[in-house]
Amino acid sequence: MTSLLNYMSKEMVVLLVAAMPVMELRGAIPLGISMGVDPIKALIIGMIGSMIPVPFLLVLLEPVFEKLRENDYMKKIVDKIVNRTIKKTSTIHKYKAIGLLLFVAVPIPTTGVWTGAMAASLLKIRFVPALINILIGNTIAALIIAYLSNVVANI
Template sequence: MSTILDFLTKEIMVLMVAAMPVMELRVAIPMGVSLGMSPLHAMVLGIVGSMIPVPFLLLFLKPIFRKLRKMPAFRRFVEWVTHRTLKKTSRIQKYSLWGLLLFVAVPIPTTGVWSGSIAASLLDMRVKPAFAVIFAGNCIAAVIMMTLSHMAIRF
């Protein structure tokens, strides 16, 4: 017997997994479908959950990195993240917002809203256009993952 608490717990789980780096909606949507949600429902929750950290990353990442660079304990980590992200962003640098859209839209490991937000922040992209493009790319990735999840349960 399913209760409202079970229903909300599943939804919160999908939202939380979608908001996590690396996992994002690539894991959240199939997980939601495996928990009995419709692919569309899981997709909507995946989009909402994965967009939660984006404004914070776009607005606060650079100032936080500046402060952390001054602390010896965090300097190496900040340099590693910065180097790793900028190494993968040549297409974003070349094509600007279109490159960011494609980077976020392709649902493969090391791409997505976290990496896209970090790249946009490090490349000094304006917040509003970057947010809009990341949202659009995230929706494209969500449709791809929803389609794959739907095909998996149909066949």
């Protein structure tokens, strides 16, 4: 059985992994570098891929959650996700847009653009400041990840 990955370029794999929740650029950049993609190219593609879902999340998350809450089973799931996100994002809650930037900039699991966009939506941070601060935070995280990945790759 042939894998779909056999038909995609390394760059496309990096882009798609970067757009996925959980993995984001924290997984995509090291993956790209390990596959032989130039570190700068992996950084840029990873940033682009990870930012693709952000505008959609900022605009659509709240109405989708509201619609899902109409179903008792889905309400429990949505409430669990919301409560978990709010717990993790006390910095964002306290400092709003700058807190969002700092939250996304820290390159550890669960502090990426997906959680940041979800927190921005839940905390009602306006679209443009949220998008700009997520982009800046994501850029900082990408630079850190690319640097560390390149260092490890050259050991």
